[in-house]
Amino acid sequence: METETGVLPVPSGRLTSIQALRDYRDRVCARPAAEKTVRVCMDTACRAGGGEEIMRAFERELERRGLGGSVAVRATGCHGFCARGPVVALDPEGVFYQMVEPGDVSEIVARTIVRGEVVTHLTYHDAEGSPCLRQPDIPFFSGQKRVVLRNCGTIDPTDIDAYIARGGYEALAKALGTMSPREVLETVRASGLRGRGGGGFSTGVKWEFAAAQRSEKKYVICNADEGDPGAFMDRGLLEGDTHAVIEGMLIGAFAMGADEGFVYCRAEYPGAIKHLRIALAQGEARGLIGEHILGSDFSFSLHIKEGAGAFVCGEETALMASIEGRRGMPRTRPPFPAVSGLWGRPTNINNVETWANVPPIITNGAEWYRTIGTQNSPGTKVFSLAGKLNNTGLVEVPMGATLRELIFDIGGGITRNRRFKAVQMGGPSGGCLSEQHLDLPVDYDSLRDAGAIMGSGGVIVMDETTCMVDLARFFVNFTQAESCGKCTPCRLGTKRMLEILTRITNGEGTMDDLDRLEKLAHTIKATSLCGLGQTAPNPVLSTLKYFRQEYEDHILEKHCSACQCEGLVKAPCSHTCPAGVDTSSYLALVAAGQFKEAMAVHMERNPLPSICGRVCHHPCESMCKRSELDDAVSVAAVKRFMGDIAPSTESVRPRPPDQVKRVAVVGSGPAGLSCAYQLALAGFPVTVFEALPVSGGMLAVGLPAFRMPKDVVAREIEAIVDLGVEIRLGVALGRDFSLDSLLADGYEAVFLALGTQVSSPLGVANDDAPGVLPGMDFLRDVNLDNGASVGDRVVVVGGGSVAMDAARCALRLQAMDGRQRDVTLVYRRSREEMPAYEWEIVEGDEEGLRFEYLAAPARVVLGDDGRVSGLECVRMELGEPDEGGRRRPRPLPGTEFVVPCDTIIPAIGLSLDMSWSSGELETSPRGTIVADRFDFQTSHPKVFAGGDAVRGPSTLIEAIGDGQRAAFAIEDALTGARVREDYLRTIQEARKVPRAVPLDRLEEDVERVTTQHLPADSRVMSFAEVVQTITAEQARCEAGRCLRCDLEH
């Protein structure tokens, strides 16, 4: 780029000695530098965002202000922070601007360059929202160590002088001037550098093989055929610091005695090829490539070969065939290329990044290199971060950094705050790793042990919306298309694997297919000719290993949890709903004003619309495609409206019991109610046994009335009773009846829908003293009007919904007595880790709840009367993450403090009461009942179980879904048919509710509905419901926002 305005002419021509290179560097450095420099990234991503326009805008604006002489504008290679492109950095201040538009340029010049101010709206803002003024302040950069990428984003890669000024070609000078080829080999070998193309073979050893060959002709090759989908490290490096790669090749050629080299670059990288050609021409002009380099006996010529589009050419023998002008098909090894390579001559092939590692190793020595990285994998690794994470881009970290550091610290975590699911390492040859590997220190050996490979360094992050079966199919589709066809296992095997995977993603797979896949995969791995075939099964094997459940779901349940497999998913909202409610259909009916018909659709699979409209965590909304446009449809608000105005009893046609076999359901919570409802509609006489004096389980006694009014619960249960379901209250399993007595009484099947209602104790001294009220007991007493009361100063321990509900009940009890509100919530982690929903935390905060984060109870302090007088807590810090990925809190000794209080409500966990059991059912180590995931059968053939009893504390809609599917399984077990399930599927598949909102009006700006809340000060004076139901007009409008994904099929 013609930006240097050097007054002193720099002599052109060949540099004929090492001294000439050094003199030349001195002269380049002595050129009068501009006072300030604007570095504009010109890499692909930033250029696609308008980098060139920004560059021109800077040049124009500086010219206009007469600053052209004192401010240089430099086009650089990739800065790495591609997600935030186009990026611009300003020196000497080091100010870093992101997502710059050409229109911002005049402000940058006026404020930053002229006045020295920072334009904060263009800086990166960290998680706390504070601007990061300089590049090193940004977490994305501060976590990196840039050895290979040291010049990327700093220098103009098309200017050899810029490279020389930064010490470029000094390593070559050192090798030629002070080292023998032997010493160079020794240094590279001692550094422990391993091949960055993925295999991880020792570079020094590989070089020695080629060096040991006696031949008057040897070649070195740079493999720049970066074909892995999802990898762009080599492109970034070739485009951003081209000379570093060439210098590495020169040093390697000198060490091995080669005099000719090739860079084989894929045709899809025109930018890299362009920069290579420029660098080659400049290197030749300076005498750094050619005859008698720097006056030595070493001569080297370099050629650039453009690939022609074949992934297999990344394999070294295929690559050489391609350079020779033949079809790029691999051959068997040995002979290895070091013995017989290009045109039968000894040849050494290394990847782009490997070559770029060589100059710093020669300059700084092997010892220095070994201080970076791990024992067996020294140095750094460049990764391209892509997929569902916030900071996609090019990063470099020391070997041994963990995946968590890569993905969460540098990568900024998952987009839209979704949940991390998997990371694919190493492209089509690599594997998928799961959450359990997040703390794996990444190096060649750890990745191979885990079932992935380093590969060239592509890291694709996936969240819950990526289907792992579909991903395996994607990779196999790729490898089968790229298989050269020379060997049978790869040519036919990958095709067969693709057929099986396609079958599974279409919902037509069988469980036998899984065994067949595994067998095929092992055969292909063991018997293929080259690396392509030998590694092609890795994505299949690793997903089978870590995500087998998803395969089983596709086969047995026709369910794709990521809602990606088009053959299975009609609309993602409905598909993701554990109860399978036909969401888009009832939304369309509400939009059309047909509320009763809408309700009938809902009641097919879920008899509790008003309840779910209030307290379901609505997974349907998290999968809503409208969220790609603006915000998800508020399914919950619409559902609540619908449930509140259209009486549910009128929506269901009761069916007289026509089955003779009777079923008992134990527990009247959501799982029990849902099961009883479906069984009744399937014609079975059902009796529900409930230990409490009210029905509804957690709905009635676990949720406070300000979230879940009791009349709403009663109304929806009433509708179920109207279908002929009998509910017996006040009868407890173990006390009034047993499993055996139920079966002896003639019930042919029993469904256990026991809730987790036992609060875990605090587990510290005096945790049963008077004044300690277990969370669930407290909520139950509040809900049943059992005279629940709290003292003047209350501490609630825990961070989940039960803790939030208990705390907000305590606030109301105090306020309704006319007392000061004084409730503190103690939680051992920080707010970010709190399992309670964000809105709960906000509402609690509005109501005056105090939060004490990073504190854990150490001891209950007793007063003279033996009652609670305080809670001694200890400060915590967050340490290493646990298996679930949340950072584990650690106590800080000596930081104990006492929160004075008279009431302590522990809400730190719930468990299942199994005191009724005499061991007749198999239980899990967590104390829950073991039941089959698909047919809900326990170890007793007539006893079924679902909901919390099997899952442990879970969600409302999971319980409803379990109850429903258990009912289908029970019908199957008792009659040998699934009439109810088949009926529902048939009507759901056949239904096509027309659009209420015409397509052309759909994309008008209609914002997601906001619900009305009672004001915080008045709502704590009663248990009245906080959130209000939306109006009919709002409901129709909101339902009309649905994009109707269901109609696309």
Added chain:
Amino acid sequence: MPRRVLTPERGLEGLGREVAALDLAPLAQIVAERYASSGDLIPVLQGAQRHYGYLPDEVVTEIARLTGLPASRLFGVITFYAQFSTVPRGRHKVCVCQGTACHVRGGHGVLRAVESELGVKPGTTSDDLEYTLETAACLGACSLAPVMTIDGRYFGKLTGHKVTAALGQIVGDGEESDGD
């Protein structure tokens, strides 16, 4: 957008015109500049394709004659590599990335949108030789996923609207030149 569908007859006429107008003279220079040994076959084919847009039989036969290589060897190489085409390609080349990052970020939807906008399937060219639609295993701009290129220019973070807007540039262009 409905695409003009050409009848096979008109399409063939179009092709006939192209072939008849084929001037093989420039090949001599391409071969002279690029060819020293059989290792240079691929650069020669790349040069010829750059010049003619594709590699018709006449061109391949002429290269074989000029280089002395058997035509069968040339066809072997041409059919192996994805870059080479033996059928004419469109004036505008649209390439939709189907790499991993694009896949997990909805690249399939982008491909479908482009297909319906242009009315061509991947790997094919519109009958009026305006557009060729291709897919790539990875365009190497994963941080912009989903991505496509139009005549080599990158368009990233695509949505339905952005696809339409990007294609609008070349589609409008094509319509105008259709007036003659």
